[in-house]
Amino acid sequence: MMRVKCVICDAINILDDELPLSKKLRNRPIHTYMCSPCYDRISFKTEERLSTGRFKFYRDSPKSAEDYL
Numbered sequence: 001m002m003r004v005k006c007v008i009c010d011a012i013n014i015l016d017d018e019l020p021l022s023k024k025l026r027n028r029p030i031h032t033y034m035c036s037p038c039y040d041r042i043s044f045k046t047e048e049r050l051s052t053g054r055f056k057f058y059r060d061s062p063k064s065a066e067d068y069l
């Protein structure tokens, strides 16, 4: 088992050594860990930002958007 600290909310979690995430974290600085609520929140925000960006992208420059696809 290993103790990890969420970089966003400082929550301490215990991870099973056999989890792929634990193996990944062991080879990287511990500050890369994010607990699942924070991870979900971040990925949701990222998706939201991406779709907003895409929306603007299509509206402002439809020709460039076609090139991009």
Ligand SMILES: [Zn+2]
Binding pocket: 006, 007, 008, 009, 010, 011, 034, 035, 036, 037, 038, 039
């Ligand atoms: Zn967290």
